[in-house]
Amino acid sequence: MNVRRITAIPLATCAFSALLALGGCGTSGSDHSSGNSATGGAGGMTNVIAGELPIIVAAGADVPYQFGDNPYGVTGGAFLAKAPMGSDTVVLDTTQSGKICLSGMVEAVPTPADGSHPPYSTWWGFELGFNLNQGTDGVKNPWTVPAGVSGLWFTVDGAQIPPIRFKTTPTGRDPALEQDSCALVHPATGDTSQIPFTSMYVQCWDGPQGTGLTDTSNGLLDMGLQIAAATGVAYPIDFCLTHVGVIVN
Numbered sequence: 001m002n003v004r005r006i007t008a009i010p011l012a013t014c015a016f017s018a019l020l021a022l023g024g025c026g027t028s029g030s031d032h033s034s035g036n037s038a039t040g041g042a043g044g045m046t047n048v049i050a051g052e053l054p055i056i057v058a059a060g061a062d063v064p065y066q067f068g069d070n071p072y073g074v075t076g077g078a079f080l081a082k083a084p085m086g087s088d089t090v091v092l093d094t095t096q097s098g099k100i101c102l103s104g105m106v107e108a109v110p111t112p113a114d115g116s117h118p119p120y121s122t123w124w125g126f127e128l129g130f131n132l133n134q135g136t137d138g139v140k141n142p143w144t145v146p147a148g149v150s151g152l153w154f155t156v157d158g159a160q161i162p163p164i165r166f167k168t169t170p171t172g173r174d175p176a177l178e179q180d181s182c183a184l185v186h187p188a189t190g191d192t193s194q195i196p197f198t199s200m201y202v203q204c205w206d207g208p209q210g211t212g213l214t215d216t217s218n219g220l221l222d223m224g225l226q227i228a229a230a231t232g233v234a235y236p237i238d239f240c241l242t243h244v245g246v247i248v249n
Contacts, residue, residue: 051153052245055100067130072146072246076131076222077138086123086229090237099157099240102128106162106227106235118231127167128241129224142171142219151196151247152223157189158239165204165226166195171218178203181214182226189239194247 054068055078066077078100082090090104109123132143152168164185173179182204187193201210205228223244227235 051248076134082126087126101240125229127226153194155192155243160238162235169221
């Protein structure tokens, strides 16, 4: 999978916190654990990150942060969605500024003693993300991918960064039916993980190219970082999302 990482000096951004999505979460009821399919590569140091999407305060909103003005037509509120079970200790540190910091534990999915299918639908982990074209009425609209934009990127810092399932929902696809697209990433602290759309697949955990390609032709609804729960392993969480943006050709 062609997921690249480059090193970058952090830029100043505004913090955001989230409880539930303003206008919808785009959560997944996915029932497979994530893994590490990232490849790494060193890049040069820079004080400019091309394509960065500014995060600003959205006064009066249920989730008081959103994307600020940018030349890519991206606008929307932040969300933090949790599975009903296994992620209740995951919390946001709202005292931080310039980054979104999370801590807690994603517990291991219990394995039924009778050998039946583990209950992934209620133990899927949690997701931190943004809607990409959210109107003032809170409705999630399709974001048309501009010419020259070929993917998305994010940067994280922290002591406990688990494998991340980076996700996006193409217009007309239902995350509850596992129709959204994703890439499996294992980012290092301080690195910027770039995910081209051509490296995102439907059910990305199911083999090198999942079960299908990402279709961006009708636009995208949201993007998110999911920590997917797994059987046999718990994931301690202690990291901050410091930057997010689009890949500009």
